[in-house]
Amino acid sequence: WGGLLSTIQDTGRWGFQAMGIPVSGAMDPYSMKMGNILSGNPDNSATLEITVQGPDLEVIHGEGILSCTGADLGFMVNNRPCPLWRSISVTAGDRISFSGPSGKGCRGYLCFSGGISVPPVMNSRSTYLRGRIGGMNGRAIISGDLLETGPLPYLWKRTAGLVCPHHLIADLFNDAPLRVIPGPQEDKFTDKGKITFYNAAYTVTDLADRMGFRLRGPMVEHLSSADIISDAIPLGAVQVPGHGQPIVMMADHQTTGGYAKIGVVCSIDVYRLAQRLPGETIRFTRITPEEALDLRNRMEQAMVEMKRARAAYRCRILPQDRLPGSPSGSFSIVLDGNTHRIDWEEQY
Numbered sequence: 095w096g097g098l099l100s101t102i103q104d105t106g107r108w109g110f111q112a113m114g115i116p117v118s119g120a121m122d123p124y125s126m127k128m129g130n131i132l133s134g135n136p137d138n139s140a141t142l143e144i145t146v147q148g149p150d151l152e153v154i155h156g157e158g159i160l161s162c163t164g165a166d167l168g169f170m171v172n173n174r175p176c177p178l179w180r181s182i183s184v185t186a187g188d189r190i191s192f193s194g195p196s197g198k199g200c201r202g203y204l205c206f207s208g209g210i211s212v213p214p215v216m217n218s219r220s221t222y223l224r225g226r227i228g229g230m231n232g233r234a235i236i237s238g239d240l241l242e243t244g245p246l247p248y249l250w251k252r253t254a255g256l257v258c259p260h261h262l263i264a265d266l267f268n269d270a271p272l273r274v275i276p277g278p279q280e281d282k283f284t285d286k287g288k289i290t291f292y293n294a295a296y297t298v299t300d301l302a303d304r305m306g307f308r309l310r311g312p313m314v315e316h317l318s319s320a321d322i323i324s325d326a327i328p329l330g331a332v333q334v335p336g337h338g339q340p341i342v343m344m345a346d347h348q349t350t351g352g353y354a355k356i357g358v359v360c361s362i363d364v365y366r367l368a369q370r371l372p373g374e375t376i377r378f379t380r381i382t383p384e385e386a387l388d389l390r391n392r393m394e395q396a397m398v399e400m401k402r403a404r405a406a407y408r409c410r411i412l413p414q415d416r417l418p419g420s421p422s423g424s425f426s427i428v429l430d431g432n433t434h435r436i437d438w439e440e441q442y
Contacts, residue, residue: 139209148192165199
């Protein structure tokens with residue numbers, strides 16, 4: 095079957111918001127991009143975003159590399175549990191399945207070498223469900239669908255077995271407060287309302303999807319009306335309608351809106367929120383725009399470091415590469431100013 099909600103996603107449909115087209119793309123782009131790097135792809139290649147219950151798939155032709163990142167949803171190949179955040183070789187006849195969530199988080203990313211090849215719509219292969227565009231005819235995958243991949247990336251066979259270093263796996267499942275920068279209409283809220291927002295606990299309701307997460311908790315008080323002249327809505331914007339209950343805008347959010355925005359959740363914490371299920375509790379904490387930018391830069395640097403690790407891994411000397419009589423041991427290579435130690439018998 096196709097899973098509970100499995101959609102084709104990439105980094106999004108940029109440049110069309112002025113026409114009312116949402117960016118869409120992965121709800122947790124960090125996990126998706128790291129999975130693509132592990133699979134030897136450009137980090138914006140199309141992947142399969144899996145929600146809670148994953149699909150059952152079979153490789154019917156060819157061979158390649160795949161990786162699964164994000165939440166632990168019970169990833170298996172040929173009914174054997176497989177590690178996350180690692181490149182795995184598959185070939186025709188192999189079966190890919192998911193036994194169900196076994197920890198925190200609800201969204202995983204299955205990345206195939208070559209990326210999923212579907213026709214791009216407005217420069218993106220992402221699925222926008224409400225608009226029925228992109229991906230697999232604008233819908234989630236279903237039983238009987240055939241997912242084709244693009245050309246295999248350079249040196250794809252030497253990518254097999256690559257493991258994401260532990261310090262580069264973002265902790266997307268911790269309970270720390272979501273970090274928020276002040277919103278453009280923060281002055282529309284009373285001091286009491288702002289204190290409530292940054293100190294109270296809020297519960298993710300059943301009305302939480304790719305468009306937005308509606309929260310339930312203490313009322314955030316406005317100075318007067320919650321309405322504003324409609325303006326642009328960024329990812330992570332926290333709208334507060336007249337009832338005082340916050341709504342956090344997610345990947346498929348509308349492009350404009352007429353409710354006051356008390357804050358904007360920073361990117362990496364939007365991805366953390368995307369891993370929460372209804373009934374889970376969250377809190378908010380205020381940070382400066384400079385702190386949010388630093389978090390963004392650190393996230394981008396982590397992906398650069400992962401690409402360097404992939405390059406070093408591909409350059410390793412395998413036993414079959416050794417010349418007769420060559421010494422065993424290790425050596426070092428330098429990539430972009432960083433020294434990587436490579437062992438003859440061990441993987442980087």
